[in-house]
Amino acid sequence: GEDVEQSLFLSVREGDSSVINCTYTDSSSTYLYWYKQEPGAGLQLLTYIFSNMDMKQDQRLTVLLNKKDKHLSLRIADTQTGDSAIYFCAEIMNTGFQKLVFGTGTRLLVSP
Amino acid sequence: DAMVIQNPRYQVTQFGKPVTLSCSQTLNHNVMYWYQQKSSQAPKLLFHYYDKDFNNEADTPDNFQSRRPNTSFCFLDIRSPGLGDAAMYLCATSRVSQPQHFGDGTRLSIL
Numbered sequence: 001g002e003d004v005e006q007s008l009f010l011s012v013r014e015g016d017s018s019v020i021n022c023t024y025t026d027s028s029s030t031y032l033y034w035y036k037q038e039p040g041a042g043l044q045l046l047t048y049i050f051s052n053m054d055m056k057q058d059q060r061l062t063v064l065l066n067k068k069d070k071h072l073s074l075r076i077a078d079t080q081t082g083d084s085a086i087y088f089c090a091e092i093m094n095t096g097f098q099k100l101v102f103g104t105g106t107r108l109l110v111s112p
Numbered sequence: 113d114a115m116v117i118q119n120p121r122y123q124v125t126q127f128g129k130p131v132t133l134s135c136s137q138t139l140n141h142n143v144m145y146w147y148q149q150k151s152s153q154a155p156k157l158l159f160h161y162y163d164k165d166f167n168n169e170a171d172t173p174d175n176f177q178s179r180r181p182n183t184s185f186c187f188l189d190i191r192s193p194g195l196g197d198a199a200m201y202l203c204a205t206s207r208v209s210q211p212q213h214f215g216d217g218t219r220l221s222i223l
Contacts (some may be wrong), residue, residue, distance in 0.1 A: 004154075033211060042118075042202055042214040043155070086152055092209075101211060102154035 004103035011109045018079045020106045022072040022089035027098060029091040032065065033100070034074045037086045046074070046087075076108075084110045115139050118215035119205050122136055126223050133188040133218045135203030144186040146178060146213060147202040155202055161186060162208070190220075198222045 005023045012018045024032065030051050035043040049056045049063045049072075056063045062075040072089055089103040117136045125131040135144065141162050147155035158166045159182045175197070177189040190197055200219050204212040 030209070031211070035214075037152075040217075041217070042216040043204075045213065048122070048211055089156060099157065104154055105152060109199075111133050 002010070004089060004101055004105040006087075006089060007104045009109070010105050011111065012079050014079060014081055014110055014112050016079055018076040018083070018110075020076075020087050020089075022074075022103050023089040024070050024089065024103075025069060025101075026073060026091055026093050028065065031092050032063075032072050033090040034061075034063065035088045035090060035102075037088065037105075039085075043088065043092070052054045052081065070086055079108075079110050081110045081112060090097055116203060116205055116215035118201075118218050120218060121216065122219050123220035124221045124223070125190075126222060128192050128194065131190050131193055131220065133190075133201050133203075133220070135186045135188070135215055136184050137205045138184070139205055139213065140183060141207050141210075141213075142183070143206045143208060144180060145204040145206075146176075146186070146188050147204065149200040150200055150218070158188070165221050185223050193220070195222050 014030050031048050033048040034046045037043050038048050047058050047061050055083050060077045064073045084107045086107050088105045090100050093099045115138050119134045145160040146158045149155040157169050159173045159178050163216045175191050178187045198221055202217045203215045206212040
C-alpha cells in the first residue's frame, strides 16, 4: 500500500530534543523528505536525504535513515517554541511518474 | 522572496458556483502540482503538469479541472463546488525528480 505512517502527536519542552519518526513503504524510494507546516500556511521543505545515505545533519536538524526497516527519523536539537508545527515525512514512489506520498503528519507542540 | 505564489489566500464561494484558484512561480520549474488538504491531513495530489502534459490522479473528481497557459501560471478550476470541497488547496512546483516547493495555499470555504 501507500501508507506512510507517523505518530500523531509529540510534546516537548523548550530546549529539549525532539525526535519525529516515520515508517515508509517503498524500499526503492530514491529520496525521503521532511516538510514543516505551520498553522494556515503551506509546506516548507526542511531537509531531505538520498536513499544511499544513513544520516544527514543540517544545523539543528539530523535525519536518520534505516533502509532495512524502512524507518526515517527527524531529530530537532534545542527545540524552540517556533518549531511548533505539523511535520510531514514524504517518499518518492517509483511507479511511473515519481509521485510524492506524504505521511500522516506529526503535530509537535513545544512548551516554554 | 515568495517563489510559489497562490492567490487569493482565502476564497469564499457559494455552493455550485464555479471558482478558480491561481498559482504562479518564479522558479522556472517544469512541473506544477495541485494538492487538496483537509483538516491537517496529509496533502492529497489532485493532478500535475509536466510542461504542457496534464496528468490526472485516478481518484480526482471530474469537478476539478486545471489549466496551465504558460510555464509560470497554473489554475485550479472547480466547476460546481460542493460542501465537501472546502479545504486548503496547495500548489507546488519542481524540476523532475527534485524536491517540491509549495505556496502558502488558498483556503476555500463553501457557503
